[in-house]
Structures are given as C-alpha cells and as structure tokens.
Amino acid sequence: MPLLALALACVGFAGLALAMDRHHQRLWKRPASSAARWLGRAVGLLGLGAALAVCLLGAGGAVGPVLWLGLLSVAGVVVVLALA
Amino acid sequence: MNQIPARALAGVAGGYVLAQWLPLALMEALPLDRVDTVALALLMSFAVYVAAILWCFAARSAWRACAGLALVGLPCGALLLALGRWP
Amino acid sequence: MTGGFRQSTSWVHTWVGLLLGSLLYFIFLTGTAGYFDSEIDRWMRPELPPPPATVDSARAADAALRYLNAHEAGAERWTIQLPGHRDTPHLVASWPHDGHMEEQALDADSGEPLATPRETGGGQLLYRMHWRLHYLPAGAALWLVGAATVFLLVSLVSGVVAHKRFFSDFFTFRAGKGQRSWLDAHNVLGVMTLPFQFMITYSGLIFFAVTLMPWVVSAHYGAGPAGQGQFLAEFSAWQAPAAPSGTPAPLAPVAPMLAQAEQRWGRGSVQVVEVLNPGDASARVQIAPVLTGPLRNVEVMVFDGASGALLETRAPSRRGTLTVAEGMLGLHEGLFAGPVLRWLYALSGLLGTAMVATGLVLWTVKRRQKLERDQGRPHRGLRLVERLNVATVFGLPVAIGAYFWANRLLPIDLADRAGWEAHALFIAWGATLLHACLRPPPRAWVEQGALAAGALGLLPVLNALTDGQHLGASWAGGDWAMAGFDLTALALGSAFAWIAWRLHRRARRTEAGA
Numbered sequence: 001m002p003l004l005a006l007a008l009a010c011v012g013f014a015g016l017a018l019a020m021d022r023h024h025q026r027l028w029k030r031p032a033s034s035a036a037r038w039l040g041r042a043v044g045l046l047g048l049g050a051a052l053a054v055c056l057l058g059a060g061g062a063v064g065p066v067l068w069l070g071l072l073s074v075a076g077v078v079v080v081l082a083l084a
Numbered sequence: 085m086n087q088i089p090a091r092a093l094a095g096v097a098g099g100y101v102l103a104q105w106l107p108l109a110l111m112e113a114l115p116l117d118r119v120d121t122v123a124l125a126l127l128m129s130f131a132v133y134v135a136a137i138l139w140c141f142a143a144r145s146a147w148r149a150c151a152g153l154a155l156v157g158l159p160c161g162a163l164l165l166a167l168g169r170w171p
Numbered sequence: 172m173t174g175g176f177r178q179s180t181s182w183v184h185t186w187v188g189l190l191l192g193s194l195l196y197f198i199f200l201t202g203t204a205g206y207f208d209s210e211i212d213r214w215m216r217p218e219l220p221p222p223p224a225t226v227d228s229a230r231a232a233d234a235a236l237r238y239l240n241a242h243e244a245g246a247e248r249w250t251i252q253l254p255g256h257r258d259t260p261h262l263v264a265s266w267p268h269d270g271h272m273e274e275q276a277l278d279a280d281s282g283e284p285l286a287t288p289r290e291t292g293g294g295q296l297l298y299r300m301h302w303r304l305h306y307l308p309a310g311a312a313l314w315l316v317g318a319a320t321v322f323l324l325v326s327l328v329s330g331v332v333a334h335k336r337f338f339s340d341f342f343t344f345r346a347g348k349g350q351r352s353w354l355d356a357h358n359v360l361g362v363m364t365l366p367f368q369f370m371i372t373y374s375g376l377i378f379f380a381v382t383l384m385p386w387v388v389s390a391h392y393g394a395g396p397a398g399q400g401q402f403l404a405e406f407s408a409w410q411a412p413a414a415p416s417g418t419p420a421p422l423a424p425v426a427p428m429l430a431q432a433e434q435r436w437g438r439g440s441v442q443v444v445e446v447l448n449p450g451d452a453s454a455r456v457q458i459a460p461v462l463t464g465p466l467r468n469v470e471v472m473v474f475d476g477a478s479g480a481l482l483e484t485r486a487p488s489r490r491g492t493l494t495v496a497e498g499m500l501g502l503h504e505g506l507f508a509g510p511v512l513r514w515l516y517a518l519s520g521l522l523g524t525a526m527v528a529t530g531l532v533l534w535t536v537k538r539r540q541k542l543e544r545d546q547g548r549p550h551r552g553l554r555l556v557e558r559l560n561v562a563t564v565f566g567l568p569v570a571i572g573a574y575f576w577a578n579r580l581l582p583i584d585l586a587d588r589a590g591w592e593a594h595a596l597f598i599a600w601g602a603t604l605l606h607a608c609l610r611p612p613p614r615a616w617v618e619q620g621a622l623a624a625g626a627l628g629l630l631p632v633l634n635a636l637t638d639g640q641h642l643g644a645s646w647a648g649g650d651w652a653m654a655g656f657d658l659t660a661l662a663l664g665s666a667f668a669w670i671a672w673r674l675h676r677r678a679r680r681t682e683a684g685a
Binding site: 086088091092103104105107108118119120121122123124125126127129130131133134137138141142144164169170 | 175176178179180182183321324325328329332373376377380381384386387388390391392402405406490491492493495496
C-alpha cells in the first residue's frame with residue numbers, strides 16, 4: 001500500500017514538474033504548451049489525490065495524512081533527482 | 085543592511101512580550117475556562133512571536149517596527165493590567 | 172514584499188543560521204536517531220535476550236505480578252510494560268523507589284529477571300540530548316534549544332515568504348554549479364519536507380510552552396512552578412490516586428481484566444498495566460493500550476484490584492485544547508508510527524539535517540566563489556567556518572559512532588559507565604574539531620568522511636566481536652532491532668565511504684590542476 005501511494009505521488013509530482021517550462025524543456029526542448037500544462041497539472045492533482053486516498057484507505061483518517069505527507073517528501077526528492 | 089540590530093532587538097524582546105500579552109488579551113474576549121484560556125494562549129504564542137519578528141524586518145524602518153509593536157502591545161498590556169491579569 | 176524585507180530577513184537567516192547552525196545540526200541528528208531509540212537500546216544492551224517472538228499478555232502480566240509480589244510488595248504502585256511492542260520489546264516491571272523509578276526486565280514466561288545489562292544510556296540518552304543537550308543545566312539547555320527552534324521557525328516562514336521563485340524553483344536542482352547547486356539543495360531539502368519542518372518546529376516549542384511563555388500561565392494561575400504545576404494538572408485532568416485504606420486484600424487475577432481490555436481494543440493491544448496500592452483493599456488496576464494514532468491521550472480501563480470488577484472506561488479528555496496539544500506532541504514523537512512511517516519520519520529528519528548542513532556549506536562556498544571572482548584573500552572568519560563545518564557535518568556522525576564503540580569497548584564494571592559513553596561522544600567530537608583545525612579543509616572532509624565510514628560501517632563487525640550477535644544470526648533469529656541497527660550502520664558507513672571517495676577524487680583533481 002505505501003509503495004502504491006508512493007508511485008502515485010511520484011507520478012503526480014512528475015506531472016506537476018513537467019507542466020513547468022523549465023522542466024518540460026529538458027525533455028521536449030520547447031516550453032510547455034497550454035495543453036501540456038493542463039495535462040501535467042491534471043496528472044499532478046490526480047496522482048497526489050489518489051496517493052492520499054490510498055493512504056486514507058490503508059491507514060485511516062488519523063495516520064493516513066501523516067503517511068501521505070511523508071511519502072510526498074520522498075516522491076518530491078525522487079522527482080528532483082530524476083530531473084537533475 | 086537596514087538597521088538590523090535595532091530590528092532584531094525589537095523583534096526578539098518586543099516580540100517576546102507581545103507573544104504573551106496579545107494572546108492573553110484576545111482570550112479575554114472568549115468566555116472559556118482558565119485552563120482552555122491558558123492552553124489556547126500558549127498554543128498561539130509562538131505564532132505571534134514569529135509574526136512579530138517578521139514584522140520588525142518587514143517594517144520600513146526600525147522606528148516603525150517598534151511603533152507597530154507598541155501600537156498592538158500597549159493596549160493589550162493596559163487591558164491585562166486593568167483586569168488584574170498582570171503576569 | 173519589499174526588497175528591504177527580503178534583504179533583511181535574508182541577512183538574519185544567513186548570520187543567525189551560521190551562529191546556530193551547529194546546534195541545529197546536533198538537534199536534528201540526535202532527534203532523528205531518536206526515532207530509532209528502542210532499536211539503539213537493543214544494540215547497546217546485547218546481554219538482554221532477543222525480544223520474545225510471540226507474546227501471551229496474560230501470562231506475561233502474571234509473571235510480572237509474581238515477581239513484584241515477591242520483591243516489591245510494599246510499593247505504592249507497580250507499572251508493568253507488556254512485551255510485543257516496538258518501544259516495549261521486553262516485559263519490564265517498575266516501581267517507585269526513593270523518588271525515582273526502579274525497573275527490572277523479566278522473562279515473559281517465567282518472570283525470572285533477565286540478565287542485568289551493562290550500564291548504558293542507550294538510545295534514550297542519545298535521543299534525550301536532542302532537547303536536553305548535555306553538560307548544560309536543564310534551564311540553560313531549554314532556553315538555548317527554544318531560541319534555536321524559534322529561529323528555525325522564523326527561517327522557515329521567511330524562507331517561504333521571501334523566496335522569490337518558490338514555485339518556479341520547486342523541483343529545481345542544478346548540479347555542478349557551485350553556489351547555485353548548494354542553494355538549490357538547501358531549498359529543495361527544506362521545501363520537500365516543509366510540512367514536517369513546520370510540524371516538528373512548532374510542536375517542539377509546545378513541549379516547552381509553559382516554561383518559555385511563563386507570563387501566560389502566571390496571569391491566570393500565579394507565578395512560579397506552583398502555578399505551572401496547577402495548570403498542567405488541570406489541563407491533563409490528572410487524578411490523584413486514592414490513598415490506601417490500610418486493609419490488606421489480595422489482588423484479583425489480572426487475566427480476565429486483560430481479556431476485557433483486549434476484547435475492547437483488539438488482541439495484543441494492551442501495553443501498560445498499572446497497579447495502584449497493590450495488596451490493599453483500595454487497589455486499582457489501570458490498563459492502557461498501545462498508541463495507534465498521533466493522539467497521545469488514550470482511553471484507560473480501570474478495575475477494582477480486590478474484586479476484579481470494571482470500575483470505569485476512562486475516555487480521554489474531551490477538552491479541545493488538550494486534543495490539539497496532545498496531537499501535536501504525538502506527531503512530533505511519532506510513537507504510534509509503524510515501520511514504514513517510522514522510516515519516513517527518520518528520512519524527513521535526515522533531510523532536515525541535510526538542510527542545515529547544506530546551509531552551513533553554502534555560506535562558505537558563496538564566499539569562496541566571491542573571493543575567486545574578486546581575487547581576494549580569505550578572511551579569517553571564512554577559514555574558521557570552513558573548518559568548523561567539517562567538524563559539525565562529518566564530525567558529529569563520527570562522534571555518534573564513537574558513542575557506540577564506547578558502548579562495546581568500555582569495561583563492563585567501569586564506574587559511571589553510561590556517563591563515560593557520553594563523554595566518548597563529546598571527546599570524539601572535540602577530536603574532530605582539532606583535526607579540522609589542523610588539516611586543510613578539502614583533506615579534512617575526505618579524512619573525516621572516511622572516519623565516519625569506518626566508525627559507522629564497522630559497527631556490525633564490532634557487534635559480532637564484542638558480546639553481540641553477528642548480523643547473520645540476528646537476521647535468522649528474527650531479532651529485527653539488532654539486525655536493523657547493524658544494517659543501517661552498514662548503509663550509513665557505505666554512504667560516507669562513497670562520499671569520501673568522491674571528495675578524495677575531486678581534491679586530487681583540484682590539487683593536480685592547481
């Protein structure tokens with residue numbers, strides 16, 4: 001369960017990152033089009049939201065959000081290192 | 085480097101006073117028992133302290149920083165004194 | 172947001188950060204170690220047998236009660252920690268004696284005392300240092316740590332508010348660009364753990380709130396410790412235990428009480444059994460569950476000691492402010508965290524430690540780069556900080572390693588052995604400071620990195636050679652705390668070795684090019 005949530009969070013953060021010109025340009029050599037930005041942010045919201053849902057379902061309402069925030073830190077660092 | 089020592093002193097010292105007086109004064113407006121009053125004031129105090137310190141660096145001059153703290157702090161102090169809550 | 176505000180807060184962040192950086196690094200690193208305090212305890216007391224694999228709570232409680240009845244019948248209170256939980260792996264009976272608590276670890280089946288382990292502060296002492304420091308009087312430590320924490324909070328808020336490119340820099344780390352890279356790293360480490368940082372900082376202050384903000388309490392309760400004590404008693408709804416009646420009465424069997432508790436909370440959920448006034452007609456048995464969430468105040472079942480009847484199921488206080496406070500403190504301590512979440516806590520702590528470290532290094536890198544541009548000579552302050560940074564960032568891990576080496580190498584019957592283990596930590600830290608002052612910084616980093624690699628990475632070998640178990644045995648035997656410590660030490664040692672190797676290669680290239 002945490003692994004699934006982590007994967008979803010990574011996908012989410014990757015989406016948010018690639019919606020940004022700076023990072024989009026590293027992969028696609030041109031700034032993000034508005035469609036790409038929209039898609040990236042949608043993936044971001046869905047990924048992070050799904051990760052939260054998985055944490056809530058798996059660990060309950062008190063521990064779930066704590067777990068989610070911890071996993072977000074890992075996912076964030078993973079995406080940063082991937083883009084570096 | 086705009087008047088850093090003066091701002092820092094005002095923030096650290098004045099902020100410390102405000103961090104305790106402002107929550108206590110605000111709590112006078114809420115009809116809570118003294119346990120909740122003190123607890124809530126304690127929980128709030130550090131947020132007030134940080135805000136006061138940041139104000140002292142955001143204000144346009146050290147003088148304005150002190151004035152701002154006094155503007156908020158002195159009425160609080162007066163209220164507490166009047167109500168006999170003088171710590 | 173005026174340029175003046177950003178400039179001024181940046182100045183304060185930089186200079187106070189420099190002043191308090193080593194202290195904050197110490198607080199973060201020892202605090203992070205604290206999330207594995209029980210595992211460190213296990214490694215530092217190798218004489219104790221591995222914790223029991225399966226636990227029968229009723230049997231364990233009875234075993235403890237037999238021991239307590241035989242040895243401490245006159246005590247006013249018995250506390251029994253049931254095994255099978257991360258922070259209470261062994262059955263432990265404790266009782267008050269002369270103003271402090273005495274305790275004895277027991278075999279969970281027979282109730283026989285376990286082998287007396289070596290005198291050590293264990294993981295608890297290391298963890299305690301993160302707020303109590305060491306060698307300083309309690310008040311001084313509290314105010315110093317409190318001040319550092321307020322500064323950290325101001326830095327976090329001002330860092331976010333004044334950071335011009337907070338969102339556009341969100342995922343940015345540009346490697347190989349000197350000062351830019353260090354700043355990116357410092358920012359990323361802070362931003363990616365921002366919720367943890369705010370939580371840990373603010374909740375850390377709440378622990379000390381009554382002492383740090385005394386006028387708030389004295390305005391309503393009167394000045395001094397009496398007023399503070401009164402407030403805390405009322406806040407936590409502390410109930411004084413009933414006085415003994417004087418009429419002796421044997422304690423009713425505890426197994427049915429445990430059964431009721433487990434029925435309510437789940438099998439294996441009971442962690443603490445407390446007997447007030449044992450052997451008296453007014454005896455009470457209070458049973459508490461293990462924490463499963465951030466709220467530290469739990470439901471307690473209270474039984475009549477003589478008859479065994481359930482007297483009340485005392486719900487945790489409904490006071491909103493207490494719930495908020497206990498929730499914050501519970502989040503800080505993370506006692507409820509299972510293995511995955513515990514590792515996430517430790518990782519966040521480590522990233523926070525790295526955030527402080529990158530800040531310290533950034534200070535020197537920025538000034539060195541400026542010197543190269545302006546063809547200037549290094550200022551004595553810069554040279555000092557470059558050296559101090561080595562002793563802080565790599566020296567403290569070496570020192571913590573020394574704490575563990577002392578645990579195994581100091582003679583078992585040394586007087587004040589626990590104190591000497593702590594001295595070893597600080598003596599080693601002092602030695603790294605001396606080394607850092609005597610060696611050119613690029614070499615010092617490599618050498619202390621290598622030292623940290625050895626001090627930590629060789630711990631499993633030390634374990635196997637000195638009264639401990641070797642990793643293969645503890646792994647096979649399911650002694651996860653022992654095995655986990657060894658594996659983590661190995662991993663950290665390897666990480667330092669890799670870093671030291673990379674720094675060595677870079678230093679060689681620089682020397683060759685110069």
